[in-house]
Amino acid sequence: MGTFRIAQIATLVLLAWRNLWRNYRRTLIMLAAISVGVWAMIFLTALMRGMVKDALTRGIDSLPGYIQIHNPDYLDDPSVVNSMADPEADLRHALDEAPISEWFSRIKVPAVVSSERDTRGVQFLGIDPQKEIVTFETLTIVKGQMLSSPSDKGILIGEKLAEKLDTGLGKRIVVMSQDPSNNLAEQGFRIVGIYRAELRAAEEVNIYTGMDTAKAMLHLKHKVSEIAVFTDDEADLDSLQHKLSALAPNREVKTWKQVDGYLGSLMKVMNGFVLVWILVIFLAMSFGLANTLVMAVFERIREIGLMLALGMRPVAVTLQILFESIFMIVIGLLVGNALSFISVAVFADGIDLSAVTQGLEMAGMGSVLTPDLLVDDVVLANLVVLILGILTALLPAWRASKYDPIQALSRDS
């Protein structure tokens, strides 16, 4: 004696199921609490993941690139002095191969831009507009036109910068920087296009011209500031980094996480935050669950005493209470998961948060929040609720089994 037969388990399960609905109001309230808690865990986590994914995507597009190649001193001092030679044949060949989906080199130096009315510090970028497609996916030309080629002598500025400089399409501005000999390098440009960026803060910082034009102005021959690399295999950046490093021994090859510490830490922080978020919600839920079970047991002391008197083993009493809590948890999980999936589907096109766009922009996020549902998060939420829920139920279940049958039977009903 000591083993349970299927019939005995079936009896306990039957008792648990029927006892669950004895006080159906209390049970429904607890189920609602679990369902909403699970929904909050999964759906709100999906929204947070979406925010981070958006920030990462924008960040990588803005850097740009999953991998960047620079002069070893460039990131500390992004001036023209720390430019590097155009990529050699071996490196160029590797850049043209899979898993690299696209790459481009660019000039990027600090500069000062002046209009008739004002002067601002900016980032002066010389680009090949035909290769640097990803950059212009984040920009919308609101006036004028895009740069046409690397030799385009026009300049593209942001809408906010145009407002600050009190200038506009077709007008001239002067860009000043330094050449590699630390001499002043300056040139007048006609504004051929005004853009609006998804991250509007970027409009005040970045100005674009053709790469050849920038090189000529800065007296850079066969040199570039950085090479941006995009890949189809985001998961294995380390091996790509090693491969390119071997082919570029005098250069610094870094992944996006290494280039932008904020972006790099965002994912790590997010994973930890999700776990804490789920645990906090569960903690709040667990008080209700424990209280429900304690009350359910308290109301049934005499009945438990009867069952013990009839010869039911204490462990069977514990199991019955646990089955009851498992039913409650599983039903709550099913409803909560369903609500989450429906919410994700309903908001699949995103939630417009234009009203708080400025705040989100500071964190590198756009104004449309799209949930990103990860299987790992769904599994984590379900496991936390199920396992910790059962653990929460253990104490009241165990205490129920410890009742003395005589004392339990003599309790007032």
Added chain:
Amino acid sequence: MTAIQCVDVSKSFQQGDVKVVGLDHLSLIVDEGEFVCLSGPSGSGKTSLLNAMGGLDSLDSGEIYIGERRVDQLNKGAKSDLRLRHIGFVFQAYNLIPVLTAMENVEFVMQLQGVDRQTREQKAMSILKEVGLEGMEHRRPSQLSGGQQQRVAVARAIVSEPDLVLADEPTANLDSTTAVQLVDLFLHLNEKHNITFIIATHDDRVMSRCKRLVRMVDGKVVSDTVQ
């Protein structure tokens, strides 16, 4: 053959600062098939004796045998087994599990014993018919009268053919007619199945029908008469 034997059993309880004597060196032998009433005023030790016999409470001293097996020194698990397989209980009130039907309440003990489904159902139907509850198998306790609930409890107590049935004030909450009917049922089952009944009561309706009356006062047997 002896169904149950109590040898010099004693039990006391602490109530606040006062030590109350429940059983005071009591000895009693009940043979198989007997129909015994334990009578006496409140506090005379009737319930204490039934609880000790049924393994629901421990003794301070003395011995209790069911058949030839000493049971007072069994551990909790063994006592649970004893109650499950050898003893049937009928309590004064709250005898049934509210969420189970009459049939399921009767089957409950057999399920704990591991009896197969077909046998359980056959026995439960048969015994419910015998106690006069045919047609009420699927009613829950809340849908039964007090007398009907006690009949279900009696059915559950005897369905697994225990060595003895211990009933503690089974008629206390019943009206006269129902109480008499219940006692008559006890007598019928006692005669038909030769089940040993030990009933704690101070109900004259029960005492007048029992075959052997054991009177208790302050934890002792003061008289033991065959009627």
